Amino acid sequence: MYPETIEKLLLKVQKPGRYVGGEHGEAIKDKRQVDVRFAFCFPDIYEIGMSHLGIKILYSLFNEKPYIWCERVFAPWIDMEEQMRAHDIPLWALESGDPLSDFDFIGFTLQYELSYSNILNMLELGGIPLLSKDRHDLKHIVVAGGPCACNPEPITDFIDIFFLGDGEEVDLEVIELFRACKKEGKSREEFLRLASRIKGVYVPSLYDVTYNDDGTINAVTPRDGAPAVIEKRVMMNMDKSYYPDNFVVPNIEIVHDRAVEEIFRGCIRGCRFCQAGFLYRPVREKSVECISRQTHALCRNTGYDEVSLSSLSSSDYTQVVPMLKELNSWAKPENVSLSLPSLRVDGFSDDILNEIKTVRKSGLTFAPEAGSQRLRDAINKNVFEDELMNTCRVAFEGGYTTVKLYFMIGLPTETMDDVADIANLGKKVLDTFYSTPNRPKGKAPRVTLSASSFVPKPFTPFQWEPQDTMDTLREKQQHIKKSIVDNKISLSKMTYNYHDSDTSYLEAVFARGDRRLNAVMLEAHKKGIRFDGWSDCFSLKNWLEAFEACGIDPAFYANRRRSFDEILPWDHLDYGVTKDFLHRECERAYRSEASPNCREKCLGCGCTKYKGGVCYEKR
């Protein structure tokens, strides 16, 4: 449902379907019959937010409880925001059409740093006081979870509670506590203090941070009995973990418009740049039987005829081929097609190809991440050139002609030679096409090289590393271009694109920022900054002005090499991996040494303490 007041405005904005709800599968309840109203906010537009798996899981989980009504809220696109501000219409939730200010909980998912500015904007549009300290009484509890909660320091002034790790249990525990506190007439402060006792809950207002003269952190001190270290929550039995058997099926096309089944959580690889690979340890798989049952129910209930089997590295699922065969036993007769994203170069086989073969042959995408073997070893990508060429050959023989390769530039230890090797690797893929006898005849191959800029992230072995300056990154981008020309590669067969380094810079600042960035966030919000993830809205210039107004040097966070004994802003948060392990991995990177994956050899990252998953698999 949507507020009556917007009816007249809907045809003045693009895609009005974003703002009206009314989808099949939405949860409609009587607000007088529930104890807790939870507004699940995704700080981006409908089409992006509705594609996100986490919101689907938690939405259904919350709404299964009769006393909770969880609704969805998305960021209005700038055209709608303009209308809302002009007509004084507060941000509403899609199910009831009620303004955000009617809710007990306002929950945000933190998927990427560049969405932070939208959080402030959404709070303001919803009529919620921006600063935690300005919110009183036991209502408007602003909570947040998701990957960026691993270093939430830059937004601690705005959020009351962060959830660390898997949300399936901890979120409900906090909601239950709230319900009890409300019944007992407890104060907001009392509720927050009690919440901080729950494992996986971080109440930032209960911690004081002091700084050294050089700007680094001196100490983080808990107050009122809050724990000194906050541990993430982990769902250890994925088969028994809650998974929805139905989704809200959007009426308008969204980015990932299909059913999604999570096949496992975590990743065995430990690529040193990849935050997800460390945050979600240990690897926990679902059984083939469970995957098939859940997927079948989802397809039946939503009507989707396409399923994406989601994980961080699909081909690392131990039973990947048996799983695909089992799924196809019902999927084929029911005309449901399977897709397996995040395939590794070395996990691509004929068997898999046969099971996921769809009629439409689009291109294949792989991520070697670095051009040279030396650098791939240093970042622990563990992909070898001959594997890539073999895989491409299999793909070409299977009729594919388009290959997309993803790389990062600005990786630690990278030299200009490593950068030039990106173009060389692309050329070798083209050569492989022409040396494949059974290649598609009469078709030209096409290789796309895509280079993004490396952003050092917390809880990775590169968390101490400086990001390349924007000048260096631009130089490297141009160097690839030059290498393509030097190699005399036809531009009709090779496309090269690179991501804007400006956004990567801002991402680097906020990814490893501390509490002093809260002031910058607020200043940026006052300047009207939002939708930083959208190139049509992002302006680094505006951001730099905000930094300057607050007297903060962004390079301190992005481009400074941190010492191994420095207290990092996120050191009081525990995601299982120890700082000592990350340090060891970083030293190995300096020696260009790869590490074995979790199934080959345990490296003692610290996650065995969760007593399950890959750490205890039979080998």
Added chain:
Amino acid sequence: MKNVRVFYRKDGACKYISHLDTNRVMLRAIGKSRLNIWRTEGFNQHAYITFALPLSLGFASECESMDFRILDDDEDLSAIPERMNACLPEGIRVFRCAEAVHKPADIESAKYAVQIEPMNENEISFSELSEKWRDFLSLPEIIVQKKTKKGMKDVDVKPYVLAFEMKEGEKAAFDLTLPAGSTLNINPNLLIDAFAQSVGIELYADITRVGIYIKGGEDFA
């Protein structure tokens, strides 16, 4: 195999589902309802559905229709509305299912129930608005800019106003019958926009398609 036509209403939030998205919503509803319908057999196989007359974004309708082929000749058509409604969003309700009588190409006109009001309240009274609209429609010619494949073109739409009837009540409401179909289709907004321009007031129009007719004014069935 039977050629089947379902008739449905589209309103509320579902007014804002575009034609392309309506196609997707219907395909998923059919998938979920497990109706066994004919699928294309070409390169990219998919369930085959067609729509007689697309509906503009933002319009409600009481008379939309969609065609498909039921593979099982013994299928109970009277059960189909309920089966599909269980799989559709609230704003789309199938109310009838029958074998198709007419061809979509037979469609000649459509009737719209329109309610207009000023975008900014109190800018003009409803009675005055009704008056002006009546005057507008009695002009000898109504030239509007119509987008065609060859660019913008000035067209006199006056001859296309097949029927027009003001409705009693407090609001400025009327029924308007205009040519519809694949050869000549006049969108009521064409007239309303031209009217808004002539009176210099930004208008909001609530439009519902209430009837689709073939030659001779018979209901499309």
